[in-house]
Amino acid sequence: MTLRKAARLILVGAPGVGKGTQTERMHQRFPQLSSISSGDLLRDNVRNRTPLGIQAEHLMSTGALVPDSMILRLIRNALTTRGWLMPKEGVQAFTVNSVAADYVSSGQDNYVTMPQSADTEYAYSEDPDASFILDGFPRTAAQATQLAALLPINMVIHIHTPPSIIIDRICNRWTHAPSGRVYNTTFNAPKIAGKDDITGEPLMQRNDDKPEVxxxxxRSFEEQSLPLLEHYDKKGILWKVEGNSSDEITPKIFTEFQRRFGA
Structure with a gap:
């Protein structure tokens, strides 16, 4: 499937709703879609020892949160590197390396002295090949406003599955720890209850897979995501899809996405 214009997407959904599954299926169906993960960008910069990565690693080692301005810098660099985001004429471009190098050499202990994304104006590509799904950012309405200073998101997909279905799906999950094999007593049960099919060894349930967790x-997701969803709803780009399984939800997403962006 080909696209007629750039799609800039965010998927919002509770833990266990299948955002990763939908992202993977979207990439397979629409090859022009790229994936931009704020977490991957951060890990890549830390691994490659970029000036910004070194600073991020220092913050994380002290238990501090990586500030929004740093994540925005990573996203901005990824987009400008691909040619999808361009400083308007007469505006200085700040890169991850140049700005972070100035920051490190200055000996500052925080990130607030660095230029904010709202200080510059950018032109963004509408080429279909400049389409992406942004993962991990924004998570709040404030972050969404900061991101909009770089470029506008033009579709937010709210994936909703009833909490009772998610809990049933997750809390019926049992694992064979040595191999990592995963079973589900609802749709992929072991041949013998509580035993691994291959070794016969006992299965375990992770502590974070228990119902109360x-x-x-x-509950936390519902409380934290509501302002973000309301923000994008007011922008007129929020679209909600509901279903009890990924297989039920995927065709609905394909149809709506094709309607909005398909050639």
Whole structure:
């Protein structure tokens, strides 16, 4: 499937709803879609020892959170490197390396002295090949506003599965720890209850797969995501899809995405 214009997507959904599955299927169906993960960008910069990566590693080693301005810098660099985001004429471009190098050499202990994304104006590509799904950012309405200073997201997909279905799916999951084999008593049960099919060894349930843990996680998501969803709803780009399984949800996403962006 080909696209007629650039699609800039965010998927929002509770833990366990299948965002990763939908992202993978979207990439397979629409090859022009790229994936930009804020977590991957951060890990790549740390691994490659870029000036910004060194600073991020220092922050994380002290238990501090990586600030939004740093994540935005990573996203901006990824987009400008691909040619999808261009400083407007007469505006200085700040790169991950140049700005972070100045920052490191200055000996500052925080990130607030660095230029903010709202200080510059950018032109963005509408070429279909400049299409992407942004993962991991934004998570709040404030972050969404900061991101909009770089470029506008033009579709936000809210994936909704009833919490009872998610809890049933996750909390019926059992694992064979030595091999990593995963079973589900609902749709992929072991041949013998509580035993691994290959070795016969006992299966275990992870502590974070227990019902009380997931109920708390889902409540937290609902509370934290509401302002973000309301923000994008006001922008007129929020689209909600509902279903009890990924297989039920995927065709709906394909149809709506094709309607909005397909050639």
């Amino acid at each position: 997931w109920k708390a996680r889902l």
